Amino acid sequence: KKTEARKEGEILIGFSSRDLSAEYTAKLSEAVVDYANTKPGVKLVMVDAQSDVQKQFSQVENFIAQKVDAIILNPCELEASTPAVDRIKASGIPLVLVNQVTKSAGDSYIGSNDFDAGRIAMEAIAKKLKGQGGVLMLHGIMGTSAQLQREAGAREVFAKYPGLKLVDHQTASWDRAKAMALTENWIQAHKGKFQAIFAHNDEMAMGALLALERAGLKKDVTVIGIDAIAQALTAVKEGRLDATVFQDAVGQGKGSVDAALLLAKKQPCPKETMIPFKLVTRDNLSEFLK
């Protein structure tokens, strides 16, 4: 018996997640799956592209071969994922892009702009330092869209505040342990010359935080990350982490499933739903803790 045979009238949605080992995307993907489960008559298949454009392309082709009713794509890259989007559009299957745009547009986009995230975080640092001081930046994996855009957003802020100095910047590949080691080395190299650390994600921010705390330097240094993962929120609550930037994973997840269903039923659906980033500090924390 074909257990996978589709029941009459059931809507099948294919969802390719960029990388389930990254906490933010994992949260987003979980929201997509959970929300789809609450919808009767909907079956959602999730696959993990593990940050590999080519792998994600293959997954998209597999969805097309399955003749799914709609595809939700969380693209790996801005440029490189474009052919996958084009292939879907050529097949006529409705496409929802979530959390990352590509050169070609889908039928609907749900998300936020990584450029803004970098800008918001850096603005918060600038405000905290009153426009004066040294900053260290922890990059994600070099060349990925999120890294490039978060860096660009931050750089815009540096341009605005001549008093802010980028003391050093280096990749820690989104990884907490690597960020920790890197921060330890920076503490040796630049002790006293930096007042803030901006990490491209919360994982790395947590690593930087642990290294600073272990060296007894946290009180002198502002640390801000992006994503508002659970541990970061707790750390903000405990007053250890200064701030993080909230990206509404659940909102994006739900929005993309809704959009996919509308498109699958050939109903009108907004071209773009922007879910803005929000800075999370101790003051507005209660909004974000469930």
Next chain:
Amino acid sequence: MPALDRNLLHRFGLLLVILLVGLALSLWTDTFLSLANFTNVARQVSINGILAVGVTFVLLTAGVDLSLGSVVALSGVACATFAHPGEYSVFVPIAVGLLTGTACGLVNGVLVTRGGVAPFIVTLGMMTIARGLALIFSGGRPVANMSNELTALAGDIWGIPIPVLCFAGVAFVAWYFLRNFRLGRHIYAVGGNENAARAAGVPVERVKLLAYGLCGLLTGLAGVVLAARITTGQPNAGQAYELDAIAAVVIGGTSLAGGVGTITGTLLGVLLIGVINNGLDLMGVSSYYQAVIKGVIIVGAVWLDRRQARS
């Protein structure tokens, strides 16, 4: 030669596993058994296939190449840099990509043969060096805006994807070369017993250099094909591709100790990995479980294969 023809039969266990997996997938899903999906699988395995054929040469000489993934990225970036529309003929970016790959392969080969450094270390070094160079040349940003002539390389001819044709062509030439050419047999001899080969007058150093060079050339080709497929030269592309490629080759019966292995085996290994990836996606298995199942099938397939080979 019996030593080679035996191979398909020899790899009967592997073929059996592939057929079993295929059968299971045909029963479980109604999408696996279709021409469109077979084209899909073929297209999806072609890059790993080209890499696997390339690294077969190196593994046969008892070497290893860990730099495949990074060199794919570097060649892709190099190719894309010369592929902006209206600048050069389409052959220039292709040649640049192939040459970049070949150059990396030859550097590996020279360090292994002249430098006497273990292939593991040489190619691990090349892995980080090529990645760094790809980032430097591209400024860390994807190199986009590629001409349509080049991206057409990822399209179809007579309904068959060009990457698949590339893979098939590469595999056939490699098979013929290893089987019928003196240099091909010398690759086996060097891997089987380097001292014996040297004592018999085989130019061991040249043979190894050739193997690394060929591997580099095919890695460059994979880089060009990937760039065409994703329409960008992506400096962080190809992460861990070497593992999939080497896994395919070893699954196909090539010994990491050198001297034993065939292209047909490599093809079966590539196919097994491709079918598993495709099938698990089609079945909608959750990704966490996909990882576990994939690992179990690969180890199980090789175990079965070796068990029947022994009996």
Next chain:
Amino acid sequence: MPALDRNLLHRFGLLLVILLVGLALSLWTDTFLSLANFTNVARQVSINGILAVGVTFVLLTAGVDLSLGSVVALSGVACATFAHPGEYSVFVPIAVGLLTGTACGLVNGVLVTRGGVAPFIVTLGMMTIARGLALIFSGGRPVANMSNELTALAGDIWGIPIPVLCFAGVAFVAWYFLRNFRLGRHIYAVGGNENAARAAGVPVERVKLLAYGLCGLLTGLAGVVLAARITTGQPNAGQAYELDAIAAVVIGGTSLAGGVGTITGTLLGVLLIGVINNGLDLMGVSSYYQAVIKGVIIVGAVWLDRRQARS
């Protein structure tokens, strides 16, 4: 035994490179040459060091273990799951972490010895399986909320970081074991010539199982130490740790073909990698160039080392 004692002198080229790199760093930066920074380097190399010592056993038997990174993650997750404050004594999570690692190692060992599957394939399978299990057990989320007793494992005693003490202890025991235990000698014999070892009455299968088991135990330890250090069980931790660990061992003169190598060599390899990473960070070299420079130094160090060993 001289065969072992010779080692430090033998590895003179490597020591030279480390000293040269250290000297250059002391001149270029005013931060490298300080007790605080040495503690730093020691702390940062300790996890890779523990893994490298573990995988030395496996490499000596002519095997390989690609599952290190994933097993680190799995052991870390397992440990963190039992480390919530006030639930169990601190020994429970530690034991769970060590047992998880050991179990993975033993499964590898059994598949290699009883199953007759190539170590590369077995441990590649374990690499994806352990990663999948780590994600399944943790639901894909970091396991946080660890007790202070456990995270204190990443702290200091008498000003020395506990991970460094663990590493030093492990290295000493491993060195002593390989040198003075019958089983240690057997590991060399099995790696040197498995058939001859069997003919000489060495229980080859048991020796290999032991090597994989010990490697697993140390991988579990690394998982526990890492979890304590980053105060979470991270299912996606440890990516590619196996490459750094194996690189350190091979840089230290252990042959991937088995039978040759020492713990002192491994320590030097670990140190070289640690010093390069630390130094490039201190010098503020851009990430792109770091990759290139790191690759060049590693290949260069091994080249120098082998050159002087030959002369």
Next chain:
Amino acid sequence: MLRALELRKDFGGLTVLQSTSVDFRPGEVHALMGENGAGKSTLMKVLAGLYRPDGGHIEWRGGHADFASPHEALVAGIAMIHQELMPILDLTVAENITLGAEPCDRLGRIDKEAQLHRASELLGELEADIDPSRLMRTLTVAQTQVVEIAKALGRNADVILMDEPTAALSDHEVAALFRFIARLKARGVTIVYTTHKMDEVFRLADRISVLRDGNLVGTAPASEMNPAKLITMMVGRELADVFPVRQPPTDEILLEVSGLTREPSYRNVSFQVRRGEVVALAGLMGAGRTEVASAIYGLQPASSGQIRLNGRAISIRNPQDSLSAGIGMVTEDRKGLGLIPALGVGQNITLTALRNFSKGQFLDHTAEAAAVGAQMAEFSIKSSGTSQPISQLSGGNQQKALLARCLLGAPQLIILDEPTRGIDIGAKAEIYALIQKLARAGKAVLLVSSELPEVLSLAHRIVVLRRGSVSATLEATTTDQETVLRHAMPL
């Protein structure tokens, strides 16, 4: 036409060849003699381009020759049969034989017909019955050696260096090789020949050069030499009778093998060995002697049949079983089943009996060093120290080290498969004496040897195998070479 002029070769401070000058004439068979470790193989390897000399030079066809690789030497017309067998196990016999000189078309494609034809032609000339399309892996040691010989002979070289080519061969193949050598001589080919089999030297050689400790002792026409004189030159002293006297064995049966079978190699093999007795397994190459011996030692257990030791039936699945039952063995495949190449001589010697030098798991390095020292002296093993990797020892010294390993465990039954292969005449005498000493001490020895004189003079009884079955059991004192051969020959 080929001359070595004051050649010197050092290995890390150790001078192995010191200013050795020899000249080799066209069409002569020039025997190179000397004890184990005298430097014969090293001299040949320098001539064949495998080692670069550290001093002196080679003169070839009137000019200076500086071979950077064996390839260059081969092109110049110098080929070598190596003492160390170097099969490429996963290629076919034909591919091994034609390696480096494959018949090719202009594109570089191998003409496989011609390749097979060339291989069978060469094997035919050596009168060896080996299918050239078989994988090397399936060959016995003896067959492998024939292939090595064919490989070198197939190069049509003007000088062929033969380093103990007959070590693993039985009389039939040796005779075929000698006929081949005679044909080569007639064509003016120079043969440089090394062996430890005295009779061969005087059957073959035109001139003889003797090396001792890397120095040339002298060169003389074979007609002016006799065995005693040659041995004196080699060893530096006179040698008493090579074969010691046999003592009668006891009546106590130590080993009893009955109905041992493993198709297709051997079937229904039964014999007994008493304490104090030396029993030889004789037969032609491929008769199954090695396989029977391996079954008793557990390397390749038999599929049926019984092995009784001291009257008790024992089950032997692997060497651990046989070792703990008191059976030790020195295998014929020195490289594959004997040496741990990277370990030192000392560690190789103590490997089997390591338990005796440890308390629990802890090694007692002092006791181990003492035992190593004693064994190295007892077997006069020549090395630059106990930690020199055994792979760097000369072939004969490697063999002695493996004997030392086997006897260090003090086994009751000692199985020796071709124990004197590659061992010089002096050391051979020591091993013969040792075998009798073991017998006198109440141990039992099962000897497999292809050298019939050795078998006849050492063994008390001879079990002759013919195609895997026992064809006769003979009393050594009342039989002769012809009788043994008659029983060994296929009907």
